[in-house]
Amino acid sequence: MTSTVPERRGPLFLTDADVRMVFDWKEAAEALRASYVLAARSEMFPPRTIARGEGLWLRTLSGIAPDGGLMGAKLISASVKTKTASYLISLFDQHSTELQALMDGNAITGFRTAATSALAADVLAPAGSLRVAVIGSGFEAKTHLRALASLRSLERAVVFSPNPTSRTRFVAELSDLGVPIEASESARSAVENADLILCAARSRDESPTVRGAWLRSGMTVVSIGSTLPEQRELDSEVIRRADVIVADMPNEVSHDTGDLLAAKADGVEFADKLIGLHELFSGARKGRLSKEQITLYKSVGAAIQDITVAAICLRRARAAGVGTPLPVTIAPVTK
Secondary structure (H helix, E strand, C coil): CCCCCCCCCCCEEECHHHHHHHCCHHHHHHHHHHHHHCCCCHHHCCCCEEEEECCEEEEEEEEECCCCCEEEEEEEEEECCCCEEEEEEEEEECCCCCEEEEEECHHHHHHHHHHHHHHHHHHHCCCCCEEEEEECCCHHHHHHHHHHHHHCCEEEEEEECCCHHHHHHHHHHCHHHCCCEEECCCHHHHHCCCCEEEECCCCCCCCCCECHHHCCCCCEEEECCCCCCCCCCECHHHHHHCCEEEECCHHHHHHHCHHHHHHHHCCCCCHHHEEEHHHHHHCCCCCCCCCCCCEEEECCCCHHHHHHHHHHHHHHHHHHCCCEECCCCCCCCCC
């Protein structure tokens, strides 16, 4: 009997369309929860870096998956002048260091953010069917409602964005969810009767789009729109009123986001109520302790999310025969 040598497969390139074709919400959520439960050492996911030029920035997020499979990095190049950005994800095998994939990271960035937010909201929000307010009507807002609907029963959703046409388009494009969705003419009226507020849009002048004075006991707020010091989405009163603040990257959320920096400047203390996703998902620390508490999930995005979701997309793409095999690769060298 002759033995067979496993076929060595070269790296695959996945376009944005390829990623969208193979992505699955529930599988992504399950994998993200498992990744966060594993005790990854801090050096496996170092702080992001941002190179800045005049009207330009290049952000790097890198990490080594705690499951022993892949490691990789995401580069985001952005131009404030042209209002454009490009996303590139590279994945390498941890054992051989061979390049496994290059992929467009645009959709992955939205998908991983929304899936992680939905996981956090599932733990932090009150039990039962949810009434959701969505602030924003773009790609991130849409993916967040889809992600949440894949994990929780939704009673209804109300969306607000400054553009009436965008609000109408949002309602139409998400009609397939089977959830009653209506448009609101103000952010305040949108959140008035909500259990959960999904904040996925910043104002053009970076003034807060959601205010703490609007919140009722028992609400949960998800905020993903302020990831840099100059960006704002929540006012300081939201931070003050939150009984617990969960962050995907606690140190970066605390020191690098405009919302938390403004809260500090206003004298709001939050260090004792700030916890990480690993603590939440592993059960090391509790999120909501009572139905009256106000809970907040604050996200800046993390490499563990990119690598986890990109790995799923790569595996599903190989199984489905999706993607373009690269004719050449990078040869590992002995050091």
